[in-house]
Amino acid sequence: MAEPSTYSDPNASAELAALDLGSNSFHLLVVQTNQGRIQVVDKIKEMVRLAEGLDADDNLTEPVARRALDCLERLGQRLRDLPPENVRVVATNTLRRANNAAEFMQKAEAALGHTVEIISGREEARLIYLGVSHALENQHERRLVVDIGGGSTELILGRRFEPEVMESLYMGCVGLSRRYFPEGELRATAYQRAVDHARQELEPIRRAYRHRGWDTAVGASGTILAAQEVLNHMGRDHGGITADGLEQIRRALIQAKHVSKLSLPGLPAERAPVFPGGLAILQAIFEDLDVERMQATSGALREGVIHDLLGRVQHQDVREGTVRDLMQRYHVDGHHGRRVRESAMLLMAQVAADWQLTDPDDRLMLGWAADLHEIGMDIAHSQYHKHGGYLLRYMDMPGFSSWDQRQLAALVRAHRRKFPVADPGFNGSERSRLIRMAVLLRLAVVMHRNRGTRPLPHVGLSVGETPDHLILTLPGTWLQRHPLTKLDLQQEAAFLEAIPLKLTVSTR
Numbered sequence: 001m002a003e004p005s006t007y008s009d010p011n012a013s014a015e016l017a018a019l020d021l022g023s024n025s026f027h028l029l030v031v032q033t034n035q036g037r038i039q040v041v042d043k044i045k046e047m048v049r050l051a052e053g054l055d056a057d058d059n060l061t062e063p064v065a066r067r068a069l070d071c072l073e074r075l076g077q078r079l080r081d082l083p084p085e086n087v088r089v090v091a092t093n094t095l096r097r098a099n100n101a102a103e104f105m106q107k108a109e110a111a112l113g114h115t116v117e118i119i120s121g122r123e124e125a126r127l128i129y130l131g132v133s134h135a136l137e138n139q140h141e142r143r144l145v146v147d148i149g150g151g152s153t154e155l156i157l158g159r160r161f162e163p164e165v166m167e168s169l170y171m172g173c174v175g176l177s178r179r180y181f182p183e184g185e186l187r188a189t190a191y192q193r194a195v196d197h198a199r200q201e202l203e204p205i206r207r208a209y210r211h212r213g214w215d216t217a218v219g220a221s222g223t224i225l226a227a228q229e230v231l232n233h234m235g236r237d238h239g240g241i242t243a244d245g246l247e248q249i250r251r252a253l254i255q256a257k258h259v260s261k262l263s264l265p266g267l268p269a270e271r272a273p274v275f276p277g278g279l280a281i282l283q284a285i286f287e288d289l290d291v292e293r294m295q296a297t298s299g300a301l302r303e304g305v306i307h308d309l310l311g312r313v314q315h316q317d318v319r320e321g322t323v324r325d326l327m328q329r330y331h332v333d334g335h336h337g338r339r340v341r342e343s344a345m346l347l348m349a350q351v352a353a354d355w356q357l358t359d360p361d362d363r364l365m366l367g368w369a370a371d372l373h374e375i376g377m378d379i380a381h382s383q384y385h386k387h388g389g390y391l392l393r394y395m396d397m398p399g400f401s402s403w404d405q406r407q408l409a410a411l412v413r414a415h416r417r418k419f420p421v422a423d424p425g426f427n428g429s430e431r432s433r434l435i436r437m438a439v440l441l442r443l444a445v446v447m448h449r450n451r452g453t454r455p456l457p458h459v460g461l462s463v464g465e466t467p468d469h470l471i472l473t474l475p476g477t478w479l480q481r482h483p484l485t486k487l488d489l490q491q492e493a494a495f496l497e498a499i500p501l502k503l504t505v506s507t508r
Helices: 060-080 091-097 101-112 123-136 173-180 188-212 222-234 243-256 273-291 303-314 318-329 334-351 360-372 384-394 402-413 431-447 477-482 483-496
Strands: 013-021 025-036 036-045 089-091 116-118 143-150 153-159 162-168 215-220 293-296 461-463 469-474 502-507
Touching: 013 060, 025 060, 025 303, 036 060, 036 303, 060 101, 089 091, 089 303, 091 101, 091 123, 101 116, 116 402, 123 143, 123 153, 123 215, 123 303, 143 222, 143 273, 153 188, 153 273, 162 188, 162 303, 173 188, 173 273, 188 243, 188 273, 215 222, 222 243, 222 273, 222 293, 243 273, 273 483, 318 360, 334 360, 334 431, 334 461, 360 402, 360 431, 384 402, 402 431, 431 483, 469 477, 477 483, 477 502, 483 502
Parallel strands: 013 089, 089 116, 143 215, 215 293, 469 502
Antiparallel strands: 013 025, 025 036, 143 153, 153 162, 461 469
């Protein structure tokens, strides 16, 4: 990480950790915040090559999974004593692809003692850009940021700390190296096929990126850092990486004929097996996007995760901005959403202990679901809860992991009508927690069914003798004056029997 960055809260002090479970390497970064500044206190990198473990059916094989879990058990020693809110673990392309990712993640979380998030390609691009931007001094120019990972390549255009265009392409140094240099042989024809493959992946974005243009090109990740280091040792680093420099490295690769005989000065031995595929991608980017010169930087995904995490700790969560943007874009009634949110929070407070909804993330997720529960109305009023669930499941949402989105989509999908007990979002170990939050959201929505601005009376909510029995208490006179709400609550009780949950409405 470059110069320490200054933040608005001068009193913030905490140890934060970011762990990047990449397709090639696992990177752990631990920093200490002190009077608004961050200082690196620990860096650990292990070359795991997770992408090598994907078989023909996109399942992670046992030997590679075991290798990865052994690494995570070692890293868990460093992370286990840190508060959960100060740690963020993100997984990228390989676990996005792996069909058995859920099984692996369960074991990974046990090894680390912390939750693992699988992030989307564009969320990965956003975090990479954030990490690179904090490592650079000139924040006013438009820059092209390139990160060649083990399983994907991210390209971002932006200024300062705001990305303008983000793309994540399905190609990486491990994947291309396995495909075009499977036995380690380095042939000119195979190398050219690898470059052509990368150019095919770049074709859909080529025109748009060249049209927008940029002032400087910046590269992150092991491939680009290694290329610059090799050029330094060759005496060819004339202010950065150039097309001529890459061509000289390519010729040296082909002359070696085999990865085992590759002796490029400055190239780490553990990087050599995946370097040819990464170099082919980098050459394709230079050719297709007409890059003249690229500077390498150490800022990358893990640094971006740290800065994003620090924003969450200091209550500057980018997810809040994402929710506000979605509300504006889809013309959500913010006043009604706020009333539903407030009621949902009051209901949660009364049953949080009995229903084990005491994690701060539970309040966040329920609040966002209340804000966005009517997002589907911008498509159609009929079945709008289904439209909303679909939108939130599949759109790009900066700051949200794939699991965050699945939770949010499931809550919005389930906020009215028949309870979708078969929805995939309610499967897995979090099923009980999500169902309970959905019930709270449903009750809050019912209580505001007339969309009035008058405050509600006190609504009591308690758990009966068993966790699957809820008792809702309302003033009898108020319920008599609101016959439609009374009817809705009767219908809601019938809907909740499918969970199964018994809802009893009492009066006082």
